[in-house]
Amino acid sequence: MVVRVQAKDFDLGKEISALTAGRSDIGAIISFSGLVRDMAGDQPVFVMELEHYPGMTEKALEKIEAEANARWELQASLIIHRYGPLPAGANIVLVVTASPHRQAAFESAEFIMDFLKSRAPFWKKETGETGGKWVDARDTDEDALNKW
Amino acid sequence: MQVLYFAWLRERIGIPKEQVETSAATVADLVAELRLREERYALAFSDMAAVKVAVDQEIVDLNAPLAGVREVAFFPPMTGG
Numbered sequence: 199m200v201v202r203v204q205a206k207d208f209d210l211g212k213e214i215s216a217l218t219a220g221r222s223d224i225g226a227i228i229s230f231s232g233l234v235r236d237m238a239g240d241q242p243v244f245v246m247e248l249e250h251y252p253g254m255t256e257k258a259l260e261k262i263e264a265e266a267n268a269r270w271e272l273q274a275s276l277i278i279h280r281y282g283p284l285p286a287g288a289n290i291v292l293v294v295t296a297s298p299h300r301q302a303a304f305e306s307a308e309f310i311m312d313f314l315k316s317r318a319p320f321w322k323k324e325t326g327e328t329g330g331k332w333v334d335a336r337d338t339d340e341d342a343l344n345k346w
Numbered sequence: 347m348q349v350l351y352f353a354w355l356r357e358r359i360g361i362p363k364e365q366v367e368t369s370a371a372t373v374a375d376l377v378a379e380l381r382l383r384e385e386r387y388a389l390a391f392s393d394m395a396a397v398k399v400a401v402d403q404e405i406v407d408l409n410a411p412l413a414g415v416r417e418v419a420f421f422p423p424m425t426g427g
Binding site: 232249251253254257279290291311314315316317318319320321322323332333334335 | 350352353354356400403405419421422423424425426427
């Protein structure tokens, strides 16, 4: 179980190689990457500023990851979440889960993302042509937690 | 105790954190005290339905007690991922 909160970018291929290096027991790996979209509705987005709560962020992510590991038989899990100003097209978040069979890896990756959306202390501000705007939380993100 | 503000609460109040001397018993009491300080606080805390609170880095509700607490943070609903 690994959690990293960082300003710098990550490389999906390198992260998966590091996770599987020297082992042959893993049967399934799922990765989810979240990226900065260049549009919010019909408004262009140039930069997304990600603010977070150092200390609480790591704790919240570790709690979500531990909960996923308690619910599913995972052989490895990784969460990387970036902060700071991120241009359109940049990576924001990476979730990787590994299990002997695919179902646990699929389900746990979705679980982690659903909780990360509304339980990890990050706030997004989109900057486009008309200045900056804080992104509102979506009711659908809160609703997504009910299915677990 | 240390009081932290994030996202638009930080912008409205104008500072990311401050040391607050208070005898407030609960988070709600602290919010009431802060509101009385200045207009910028009253504005930031005008709609508490839009504000979340963490006490010592755990999410709590407004009637959470403050005895022994070192850090209180106010922020809008989170938008991670």
